[in-house]
Amino acid sequence: MRVLLATTANNGHFGPMLPIAGACLRAGHDVLVAAPQSFAGTVERAGHRHWPCPDVDPDERAALHAKFLAAEPEKRNETMVTLGAELAARSIMPGMLAALDEWRPDVILREIGELGSAIAAELRGVPHVQMLIGLDKFVDFTLPLAARALVAYRESLGLPGDPDGENLHRAPSFSLLPPSLEVPRAEAGPEVHRFRVPAAAGSAPLRDWWANDDAPLVYATFGTVAAGVPFAAAAFRTVVEALAELPVRVLVTVGDSGDPSTWSALPPNVHVERWVPQQDVLVHAAAMVCHGGTGTVLGGLAAGVPMVVVPQFADQPDNAERVAAVGAGIGVGDGEAAPATAEELQAAVTRVLNEPSYRKAAGVMAEEIAALPPVDEAVSFLAKLTDADRG
Numbered sequence: 001m002r003v004l005l006a007t008t009a010n011n012g013h014f015g016p017m018l019p020i021a022g023a024c025l026r027a028g029h030d031v032l033v034a035a036p037q038s039f040a041g042t043v044e045r046a047g048h049r050h051w052p053c054p055d056v057d058p059d060e061r062a063a064l065h066a067k068f069l070a071a072e073p074e075k076r077n078e079t080m081v082t083l084g085a086e087l088a089a090r091s092i093m094p095g096m097l098a099a100l101d102e103w104r105p106d107v108i109l110r111e112i113g114e115l116g117s118a119i120a121a122e123l124r125g126v127p128h129v130q131m132l133i134g135l136d137k138f139v140d141f142t143l144p145l146a147a148r149a150l151v152a153y154r155e156s157l158g159l160p161g162d163p164d165g166e167n168l169h170r171a172p173s174f175s176l177l178p179p180s181l182e183v184p185r186a187e188a189g190p191e192v193h194r195f196r197v198p199a200a201a202g203s204a205p206l207r208d209w210w211a212n213d214d215a216p217l218v219y220a221t222f223g224t225v226a227a228g229v230p231f232a233a234a235a236f237r238t239v240v241e242a243l244a245e246l247p248v249r250v251l252v253t254v255g256d257s258g259d260p261s262t263w264s265a266l267p268p269n270v271h272v273e274r275w276v277p278q279q280d281v282l283v284h285a286a287a288m289v290c291h292g293g294t295g296t297v298l299g300g301l302a303a304g305v306p307m308v309v310v311p312q313f314a315d316q317p318d319n320a321e322r323v324a325a326v327g328a329g330i331g332v333g334d335g336e337a338a339p340a341t342a343e344e345l346q347a348a349v350t351r352v353l354n355e356p357s358y359r360k361a362a363g364v365m366a367e368e369i370a371a372l373p374p375v376d377e378a379v380s381f382l383a384k385l386t387d388a389d390r391g
Helices: 011-026 037-045 058-070 073-103 116-124 136-149 151-156 230-243 278-282 294-302 316-325 342-354 356-370 376-390
Strands: 002-006 030-036 050-053 107-111 128-131 173-175 192-194 217-221 249-253 270-273 287-290 307-309 329-331
Touching (some): 002 116, 011 030, 011 037, 011 107, 011 128, 011 294, 011 376, 030 037, 030 073, 037 050, 058 073, 073 136, 107 116, 107 376, 116 128, 128 376, 136 151, 217 230, 230 249, 230 342, 278 294, 287 342, 294 307, 294 316, 294 356, 307 316, 307 342, 316 329, 329 356
Parallel strands (some): 002 030, 002 107, 107 128, 173 192, 217 249, 287 307, 307 329
16 A cells, blocks of 8 residues: 655644554555655654655745734634645645656545645545644634635636535544543534554653752643744743742753753753653653643643643644643643733642642543554554545
8 A cells, every 4th residue: 555645844743644654664555755845854854755845935935924923813823724725735736746646645644734635635536534633623623714715726726616625524534632632523523533652662761961950850842833933932931931940850842943052041950952852751751831732732641741731823722721621731821812921830830740630630641542542553444445445
């Protein structure tokens, strides 16, 4: 079976597909990743072959980013989806169609933010599965916006406009999130199949950056994207400065867009790195403070680590709300509209560290995640889908 992964140039969107891609390879199937040329290094470092697709024009990307930042905070998600859906799909389409015509995959596994491959699959009659990168609630918000934004582009390709997004809604979906983290749907949505990520060993000892201090370890991260957004970067600095005043050890990761050297004025209980293997940190962490990105939240819950979530944009407020709802942490602030204060952050972290109910609830979530079907069953599903398509 030939499996084409389709992704935007976004680590947080690409990452959830990697366990399934690895399972496909272990089962003897062929895997290729179609992604923008700028993402080639990330794909290859993950151990996969890259099929190059055009990047979004830099000027068009800059204009979209400016409109995103200029929008009212409560309108930013709508602005990004409405303006970005057609731009991204149109940009990537030549490479995506070439991959289908030349490599001839049996099935496409696409992260839900990559919309060009869904249109290409419809044009060429290839079955596709969408990899969810967030809660069902956020998917239900974004898919209708994306569908309406793509009407004119679809019609220019000779397809029905599909303003209701039937091509997207009828595709089966994969998710790595446990059911109890979701908000129950008022009506049935796309079919969702849930799988667990293989547990990482996380056995590497943590470097002694704190001169043998045995205070509780708090891991602070804003993921791979949020730390590079101006208002989110400012919020992250507030988080770290607030943590520095608590009797804890703090390990901060700033991501590819960050520079550890700019944090040199912090006290000795805080250590900053660009990146560390998350699983190696979480086995030692008493708590985590994060932006609420889905991959970061899932990693923390899978390790049974309670958290304080400081949401900034996209699906992060929903994730913060659900973490609090299951009792595994506390949400503080609401992005640029209501930035978290140092006092609120310190109070929330202190509660999460001192009240056992948070770690207990995080442990319950870890057990639920561990009980999900293995990703090998996702491979079986893809194989059955291709068999049905051939039949």
